[in-house]
Amino acid sequence: MLNVIIAGFGFIGRKLVRTFHKKIDLIKNVDSKFKIIGVSDSKGYLYNLNGLDLKRLSSVKRLSEYSEEYREGRSTEEMIEKGEANLMIEVTPTNVDDGEPGLSFMKAALKKGIHVVTSNKGPLVVAFRELTSLAKRNDCFLLYEGTVAGAIPIFSLIKRCLQGDTIRRIMGILNGTTNYILSRMYFEGTSFELALKEARERGLTERDPSYDVDGIDAACKAVILANALMNRNVKFKDVKRTGIRRVTQEAISLAKKSKFAIKLVSVIDKRIEVSPKLVPINHPLCVHSTLNAIHIETDLAREITLIGRGAGEETVSAVLNDVLTVIRETASRSRKI
Amino acid sequence: MKFDLTIALADRPGQLLKALKPIAKYGGNIISIIHERENPSDGFVPVSLVVDFPSKWNLQKTISDLRNMGITIIRAEEIVDTSRIIAILVGKANLKDIIQRGIKNAKIIGFEVSDPVSEDACLKLEIEVPTRLLDETLENLRRMAESEGSLIILPI
Ligand SMILES: NC(=O)c1ccc[n+]([C@@H]2O[C@H](COP(=O)([O-])OP(=O)(O)OC[C@H]3O[C@@H](n4cnc5c(N)ncnc54)[C@H](OP(=O)(O)O)[C@@H]3O)[C@@H](O)[C@H]2O)c1
Numbered sequence: 001m002l003n004v005i006i007a008g009f010g011f012i013g014r015k016l017v018r019t020f021h022k023k024i025d026l027i028k029n030v031d032s033k034f035k036i037i038g039v040s041d042s043k044g045y046l047y048n049l050n051g052l053d054l055k056r057l058s059s060v061k062r063l064s065e066y067s068e069e070y071r072e073g074r075s076t077e078e079m080i081e082k083g084e085a086n087l088m089i090e091v092t093p094t095n096v097d098d099g100e101p102g103l104s105f106m107k108a109a110l111k112k113g114i115h116v117v118t119s120n121k122g123p124l125v126v127a128f129r130e131l132t133s134l135a136k137r138n139d140c141f142l143l144y145e146g147t148v149a150g151a152i153p154i155f156s157l158i159k160r161c162l163q164g165d166t167i168r169r170i171m172g173i174l175n176g177t178t179n180y181i182l183s184r185m186y187f188e189g190t191s192f193e194l195a196l197k198e199a200r201e202r203g204l205t206e207r208d209p210s211y212d213v214d215g216i217d218a219a220c221k222a223v224i225l226a227n228a229l230m231n232r233n234v235k236f237k238d239v240k241r242t243g244i245r246r247v248t249q250e251a252i253s254l255a256k257k258s259k260f261a262i263k264l265v266s267v268i269d270k271r272i273e274v275s276p277k278l279v280p281i282n283h284p285l286c287v288h289s290t291l292n293a294i295h296i297e298t299d300l301a302r303e304i305t306l307i308g309r310g311a312g313e314e315t316v317s318a319v320l321n322d323v324l325t326v327i328r329e330t331a332s333r334s335r336k337i
Numbered sequence: 338m339k340f341d342l343t344i345a346l347a348d349r350p351g352q353l354l355k356a357l358k359p360i361a362k363y364g365g366n367i368i369s370i371i372h373e374r375e376n377p378s379d380g381f382v383p384v385s386l387v388v389d390f391p392s393k394w395n396l397q398k399t400i401s402d403l404r405n406m407g408i409t410i411i412r413a414e415e416i417v418d419t420s421r422i423i424a425i426l427v428g429k430a431n432l433k434d435i436i437q438r439g440i441k442n443a444k445i446i447g448f449e450v451s452d453p454v455s456e457d458a459c460l461k462l463e464i465e466v467p468t469r470l471l472d473e474t475l476e477n478l479r480r481m482a483e484s485e486g487s488l489i490i491l492p493i
Contacts, residue, residue: 171493246488250451251427254461255490257449258423265493278423278492285493 002031002327003049003084005038005114007076007105008091009063012119012146013039015313016089019320021054031327038079039063042092044072045079076101080108087326089319090118096220096236099126110134110142115330117322119146119315125220125236128227141329143322144228148221149174149292151314152306156321158229158296165298167230169269174221176290176310177204177212178244178264182276183288185252186261192247204290214243215264215274222266222274234272242275261286339368339389340396343412344403345381348374353384359402360388363395383411418468421446424478426460428487435460441477442470 006013020027020036027034035051046052046063057066064070080088088109092102103123106116111134118124123131124144135142145155149172158167173179177199184195196213199205211217219239226232244264255262260278263286267273279286284305287293292310297303308314342360346352353372360367368387376383390396393415400410426435436448440462447463466474475491482489 242488246427246457247490248427248452248457248459250457250459251425251490254425254449254451254459255423258461258463260423260492262425262490267493276488276490278425278490280492283493 001033002087003035003037004087004089005079005085006036006089007040009039009041012091012315015316016319017054018058019316021058024054030324037085040076040079044070044074045076046070047079049084076105077108080105083112085114087115087117090116090120092120094120095122096125099123103127106131107134110138110140113138113140115141115326117143117319117326119319121147121220121224125223129233141326143325145318145322146315148224149294150310151317152292152294152308154294154306155228162298162301165300167296167298169297170225170294171285172266172294173263173285173287173292174266175212175218175264176292180204180290182244182262185249186256189249191249213245215241218264218266218274222268222272226268226272230268238272240271240273244276247276338392339387339416341412341414341416342388343383343385345409345411346384348377348380348382356403356408359399363399365390365395365399387416419465420468420471421463421465422492424462425490426482426487427457428485429456429458440464442466442474
């Protein structure tokens with residue numbers, strides 16, 4: 001029986017609420033008492049222990065439009081501290097410098113025994129080990145499928161379906177924006193500057209394009225993959241990182257003549273590196289436009305490649321799956337007790 | 338270590354079997370034998386063997402035994418497993434210099450340059466490297482590019 005709170009009501013938060021509304025029958029099939037009891041943004045929160053009205057919540061753009069119940073000036077911490085929730089979905093903005101505000105929210109929730117599902121990379125990049133051990137100590141789930149490669153179920157796949165395999169190497173195209181830019185340069189022969197401008201116009205870049213173009217986003221994802229799937233204990237500074245600013249049209253044409261595309265690839269094996277690489281055009285990793293791809297090499301299964309949408313509203317698929325995992329697992333635990 | 342060992346055998350029965358003895362004695366593992374019976378000259382047939390010996394010393398000992406048996410050695414050389422890779426360099430690195438100076442352990446088998454005088458000069462190199470030295474060679478290339486302030490793009 002899940003009482004859910006959501007921290008953050010932006011693009012993903014809103015989309016998620018709409019998805020809960022749309023899929024409520026499916027969710028109630030697994031947990032008939034499922035309800036959202038609280039949602040916060042940067043200025044306050046909505047809270048009702050009997051459950052918020054998903055239909056109304058789906059129709060508003062801002063929490064303050066929902067009803068008088070909106071408590072302006074109150075913090076997300078306060079909502080967590082009530083301790084009445086058993087799952088928090090954390091979807092506040094990513095901050096890879098100190099992980100805040102998400103890191104404090106997650107710690108507060110886990111300390112209270114509240115499971116956490118998130119698509120926010122920041123806290124996991126900054127404090128992966130701290131958070132996972134806190135979750136373990138408090139017997140909580142901490143699931144983060146939406147943080148890497150959007151809708152691609154990489155963590156679930158490896159943790160559930162490759163339990164006996166050892167992961168030897170992971171290579172991935174983990175940033176859709178740079179893949180879009182490099183694909184435009186490859187197919188249309190545009191310059192880097194023009195392709196970047198196009199990506200901006202299509203709303204594909206972060207406010208600060210450096211986050212994508214200099215490989216910061218891809219490096220954060222590499223850190224999470226390394227820690228979560230390859231039992232490493234690495235930080236952002238451990239990633240050897242080169243962005244795509246210096247990849248010229250000429251370089252791409254020369255590569256193309258030899259049947260390679262240039263892609264921003266994250267590689268995790270002995271090293272952990274993000275840099276432009278030559279990818280053979282018939283390699284499964286060679287996907288174009290905003291697509292993401294992850295290629296894993298294991299001792300038993302050998303090679304597996306996953307391709308899918310790396311960001312945007314599709315990310316909600318990953319978050320919802322994590323929520324359903326928590327529902328099912330907690331239900332089966334309570335049956336055992 | 339793999340070697341190409343080509344010898345000339347008299348075109349008589351039992352010669353090959355005799356010649357294989359010293360190879361076995363010195364720990365050679367025969368990977369393939371090509372017996373070119375259709376090309377005898379002066380009653381001798383060339384036989385090409387690919388043999389894996391633990392070291393060069395084992396090959397030399399084998400050769401001297403074969404010679405003592407009166408067998409002519411046509412060729413005995415190491416077969417080096419090589420990899421061909423492409424690398425692209427972007428930056429005003431002195432391209433001519435790289436090509437003239439060469440790259441340690443690597444044979445440059447092709448290159449293409451575009452925009453050679455600009456800041457964004459671009460050089461595509463195709464090199465052949467003994468496979469066992471591949472990692473080391475790529476690391477050298479990477480360091481060389483870094484010290485020249487160029488971007489290097491290598492295959493995955
Ligand atoms: N958008 C995507 O395609 C995508 C894909 C994968 C992962 N993600 C990740 O998912 C997370 C959410 O993304 P998004 O696109 O939904 O971001 P967003 O549109 O910027 O929304 C962020 C939300 O968090 C709220 N917030 C900010 N500071 C807060 C605080 N101190 N306390 C409580 N709430 C706070 C904001 O409140 P206000 O409304 O008051 O500003 C806003 O509602 C991010 O970490 C992002 O990196 C996003």
